[in-house]
Amino acid sequence: MDGDRRVWRQCSLSGAVFAVCMAGTTLPTPLYGLYQQKFGFSELIVTVVYAVYAFGVIGVLLLAGNASDAVGRRPVLLVGLACAAASAVCFLCATGLGWLYAGRLLSGLSAGLFTGAATVYVMELAPDGGASRATFVATAANMGGLGCGPLLAGILAQYAAWPLYLPFAVHLALVACSAAVLLRLAETVRERRPLSTVRPQRPGLPAQVRAVFGPAAIASFVGFALFGVFTSVSPAFLAQSLDVHNHAVSGLIVALAFFASTAGQLLVGRVGVARSLPLGCAGLLAGLALLAGALYWDLLALVVLSALVGGTGQGLAFRGALAAVAEASPADRRAAVISTLFVVAYAGISVPVIGVGVLSGPMGLEGAGLVFIACMAVLVSIAAVYLLRRPAGATRR
Template sequence: MTPRQQWRPGYPVAAGVFAIGMAGTTLPTPLYGLYRQELGFSELMVTVVFAAYALGVIAVLLLAGHVSDEVGRRPVLLCALGLSAASALCFIFEGGLPALFAGRVLSGFAAGLFSGAATAAVLELAKPGQEGRAGFAATAANMGGLGCGPLLAGVLAQYAPWPLTLPFLVHLGLLAVAAVLTWLLPETVGNPRRARLRPEGLRLPPEVRGVFTPCAVAAFAGFSLLGLFTAVAPSFVSRTLGVDNLAVSGAIVCTVFLGSTLGQLLTGRLGVRRALPGGCLVLVAGLVLVSTSLAVRSLPVLVIGAVCGGIGQGLAFRAGLTAVGAAAPPAHRGGTISAFFLVAYLGISLPVVGVGALTLVLGLRGAGLAFSGCVIVLVGCVGLYVLRRPPAEE
């Protein structure tokens, strides 16, 4: 009897693999300041390096988002873990900007594969009656993993030797454990077959367009907040608030993703009609607190703003995804959801690069204030729209 037959792990193990994989995508977050000092590049280049990750995710969503439906979940998860390991090696043997870009693009490829295959594996491994818990496990693994990456890297970089190497060595060890667990996972796709990489296209049927636009704009705005914290929050904390502890920077970024996890949990209790406008309102409040923290240079206010903004992002994102998925006809649901994620990941990249460009003119503090003001207006308009025209419940 093989080990896989002796022990058949369920959805919690798949969620753990998901979390380990996603943690690697945010591992460099508190380290960008160290790279900037070592290589001598600007804040704008930090945001461009970060945005390379989102380009990798988008490329995979467009080209290979369907692959795990054909070849099976386990091979795609193993491939994603391999890409995560290759990304870590790029950072371990980093020799300049090209290696950083390569590491971030590979990390984006891995995240793009994880987002579909791991989510599906977690849901499909749930036994009857466990569907609700499995859905939350997938959400918690995604956002929790993204939050744990900066926390792990910040603590190791601050209190352990080799700050630019040890976090990635530790993650390589976790990836090895995740690979073993993935090999033991039951395959949930019947009759796997060879897949061909081909652009799937983004289908947006007419009946979903009225719901899609406000939901996708809310997702864009919420992900732009996540992108801001993931790319440049450590620089804000260090250069604007005067806190140089990398563990503190990593913990602050972690709070945004923990807030998002909490917001997504609350969405199920509030329902889509209340969660979407409510999430926009809470996101606006979080952005106001973040901009206030920059104006008055207050770390506690920044932390409260991070939690509040994360909750708002989580509420709006899950509500929007639920509404879009419910409105899309079954034949076009996959393409519609892919389009939704594409808009969201544009939000995590394009505005952040804009912030980096603004730092050259306005400085970090001024760029952060300008960013917050623009997103507040955007989210406020979306919130008012969905308050007047709430989407239907699933």
């Protein structure tokens, strides 16, 4: 019993380290308006600064996504924490736009290193028979950490001094504590190989996976795009259209979307993998419709409902997509196929968000948001119709 308790303590501590790193990736969300005032850039630049993060994640997933299998989990996670610390330093030293780009890129590198390695590490530290609980710890750490970032930054920016500095100083201290904790945890990779053996992972899509991959990739793309818009331009919409200038409220609304995603992923165990992807698509459609209503009628309540409903749909859809794609993939190609799914998902964070930024100039933020919602609704509707027509046969093939 004492041995299991010690093991679960290590598992929980690794989850806490995971959460700290992921919190840093969303920390600037409620602060973009302040950076706009300080440096005088447009809404387009906000979306580009935000999207740079996705390019860092995709680069790491493709070039070094399997590095922890070779050199060990802890070394990779320590490098991820170093990138997170360097990102915080960039924001602390920010005197121009270049510092923001560098900080977001480093943040993306840290998330790319943590996303796969930390998830596996949490599960490997769990005792025998604890896979389900460990999955919950990893899921809660990932999405919960993403939600805690804007919440922490919003509260500090609103109610404490130095709004553009204190959040990153606090995060830097948390990263230092996380590194100290990580050094005391056990390494789970027994047979380690030199870093030179790590090879870039080429995205792959075997023929038998394609029927399953299409709707799964579309749903993942739309879900991550919805999160991208929430975390990049929703604070500006709240301030400009709803006259909500409280940074804590902006951070809380963004955090709700990530917390709802955690709940959606946990619901997969109850509704089943087969139903989670179509239900997630329905949730995403409802979230998009609520967001459209919020933009059209300027209603804060609909923004909150959109975060809750859309976040739950994203959680259901993405976990269902991962499970469906993994089940349909041959064992020797599974990692490559899942990497391809993650690349598509993180493309959703960058490309549509930049599109919103481009359109916000001639059309305004509300008009650009409605165009984005229409495009995403068409995509997720295509995936939903396909799943309703061929929900089971495609998966079996």
